[in-house]
Amino acid sequence: MKMKNSATIQLETLTCPSCIQKIEGAVKNLDGIEKESVKVLFNASKLKVDFDGEKSSVDQIENAITKMGYGVEKSTVKIVS
Numbered sequence: 001m002k003m004k005n006s007a008t009i010q011l012e013t014l015t016c017p018s019c020i021q022k023i024e025g026a027v028k029n030l031d032g033i034e035k036e037s038v039k040v041l042f043n044a045s046k047l048k049v050d051f052d053g054e055k056s057s058v059d060q061i062e063n064a065i066t067k068m069g070y071g072v073e074k075s076t077v078k079i080v081s
Contacts, residue, residue, distance in 0.1 A: 005053040012071035032056035
């Protein structure tokens with residue numbers, strides 16, 4: 001079974017629900033992202049995502065978010081099987 005990475009990324013406080021679609025769209029466009037796993041938790045200002053660590057990295061995910069104009073405060077990544 002292939003290993004996958006699961007990331008929780010703490011974002012700066014989200015102020016509008018339309019931010020959710022923008023962030024989800026940017027992250028889903030990256031290589032190796034499990035598209036159905038991408039979830040932005042508006043009230044907590046967090047992004048949860050599963051991805052293939054061989055095709056993508058948390059740095060690439062953070063870059064996609066910051067390019068959209070949203071700040072990233074911290075990220076945690078764990079490997080799940």
